[in-house]
Amino acid sequence: MPELPEVETTKNGISPYVVNKPITKVIIRNPQLRWPIPQVIKKTLAKQRIESITRRSKYLLCQTTKGHLILHLGMSGRLQIVDQDKPVGKHDHFEIHFHDQTILRFTDPRRFGAILWTQGDPQQHQLLAKLGPEPLSEDFSTEYLFERSRKHRIAIKSFIMDAQIVVGVGNIYAQEALFLAGIHPKRAANQVSVTRYQQLVITIKQVLTAAIEAGGTTLRDFRWGENKPGYFQQQLNVYGRADQTCIQCGSILKLIRLNQRSTVYCPKCQR
DNA sequence: ACATTGACCTGGGAGC
DNA sequence: TGCTCCCAGGTCAATG
Numbered sequence: 001m002p003e004l005p006e007v008e009t010t011k012n013g014i015s016p017y018v019v020n021k022p023i024t025k026v027i028i029r030n031p032q033l034r035w036p037i038p039q040v041i042k043k044t045l046a047k048q049r050i051e052s053i054t055r056r057s058k059y060l061l062c063q064t065t066k067g068h069l070i071l072h073l074g075m076s077g078r079l080q081i082v083d084q085d086k087p088v089g090k091h092d093h094f095e096i097h098f099h100d101q102t103i104l105r106f107t108d109p110r111r112f113g114a115i116l117w118t119q120g121d122p123q124q125h126q127l128l129a130k131l132g133p134e135p136l137s138e139d140f141s142t143e144y145l146f147e148r149s150r151k152h153r154i155a156i157k158s159f160i161m162d163a164q165i166v167v168g169v170g171n172i173y174a175q176e177a178l179f180l181a182g183i184h185p186k187r188a189a190n191q192v193s194v195t196r197y198q199q200l201v202i203t204i205k206q207v208l209t210a211a212i213e214a215g216g217t218t219l220r221d222f223r224w225g226e227n228k229p230g231y232f233q234q235q236l237n238v239y240g241r242a243d244q245t246c247i248q249c250g251s252i253l254k255l256i257r258l259n260q261r262s263t264v265y266c267p268k269c270q271r
Numbered sequence: 272a273c274a275t276t277g278a279c280c281t282g283g284g285a286g287c
Numbered sequence: 288t289g290c291t292c293c294c295a296g297g298t299c300a301a302t303g
Contacts, residue, residue: 003296034279034299058297075297076281091281110280112297127299154274163298170296239296259275262294275303285293 002073004135004168004208005232007058009215010079014104015053017081018062021098023048030093034074034114037094041069041117045096056123057131057167067119070127074112080105132166135204140166142198149197152189158259159189160204169204171261172239173211177203179238184270185263186256210235238264 002010026045031037048064055061060079062069071079082105094106094115106115118125133139145166152159157178160169169177178185180203183196192200214232233240237247242255246266256263 006296032280034297072297074280075295108280109282110295110297112280152273158274161297172296260277273303275301277301278299279297281295283294285291287290287292 002058002075002077003170003172003211004058005173005211005215007055007060007073008212010073011053011055011060014079014081017102018050018096018098018104019052020049021100021102023050024097024099027095027097028093029088029095030111033093033108033111034072035116037115038117041115044117045069056128057134057163059128061122067117068122070114070116070118070122070125071106072114074108074110074114076110077106077108077113080107130164132162132164135166135168135208140201140205142194142201145201146194146197149189149192153191154189155186155258156183156189156192156200157185157263160200166204168208171263172236173204173207175239175264176207176237179265179270180207182269182271185258185265187271238266240264 023045026042028037028039028042031039044066045064048066050062050064050069052063053060054063058072060071062071073079082103084101084103086103086105089107091109092105092107093111096104098104106113116125116127122128133144148165149159157174159165160177161171161174175185177200181196181199183192183200211232214235238253241253242262242264244253245251246253246269249266249268251266251268253264254267256265
């Protein structure tokens with residue numbers, strides 16, 4: 001589930017239930033995620049409060065007086081607010097219990113997610129320090145992206161999915177943004193003109209903004225936690241639409257593999 | 272410095 | 288029904 005819009009939506013969904021609530025206990029059921037969950041947070045977080053939750057890239061940063069909890073949802077992670085009586089499932093690995101009986105539960109079947117702890121500036125953490133700009137910030141501009149592209153002859157799709165170039169552009173939204181910008185996903189990054197980068201920066205921002213808005217309206221119910229898939233799906237032009245007709249020109253959309261990721265594009269609209 | 276590939280895990284669906 | 292194979296929204300580490 002989680003690309004940047006889903007992470008942003010998760011942040012907004014859980015914040016009202018957890019920020020400034022006293023923590024009573026932390027339960028680690030299965031610490032084996034991408035990296036082991038540090039056991040130290042059990043004692044450290046007890047009686048603390050999460051003062052704020054912010055997002056950097058696809059990481060959620062939970063600030064406390066003693067340090068930051070760093071969360072990543074990986075491929076299949078979910079954070080939900082649940083009641084005491086909700087049964088514990090096979091893939092429920094981690095929980096924070098609050099004084100008002102609320103529970104924040106982390107579920108992740110594939111266990112590619114991460115739960116880490118850092119005492120210093122979270123932005124300087126090894127995983128965050130070298131990340132590129134946020135796609136919705138002003139730092140992510142035509143000038144920036146064009147300049148960075150000059151040294152790279154990898155496919156443009158791989159280029160915009162590189163978190164050191166820009167964060168938060170995953171497989172779905174990379175395909176969508178390239179379609180809207182009319183750029184072939186395999187075109188070399190340094191073979192794209194500044195004019196087309198201008199378009200691409202616009203469409204990346206556009207697609208992510210629209211998806212965040214859609215997420216905001218359909219993933220509203222974090223209380224009971226049924227994350228319905230299909231929020232942004234009405235707006236998908238190419239992702240998951242291989243062999244179907246292009247919405248713009250009627251051609252048959254093509255499926256290729258690019259760095260072992262499925263990639264759908266319109267051979268006529270995207271050059 | 273840049274580019275490519277494998278690896279981490281589990282579940283679901285297609286095809287036989 | 289059950290087996291095998293392939294696919295899945297991410298991204299780090301190792302290698303060329």
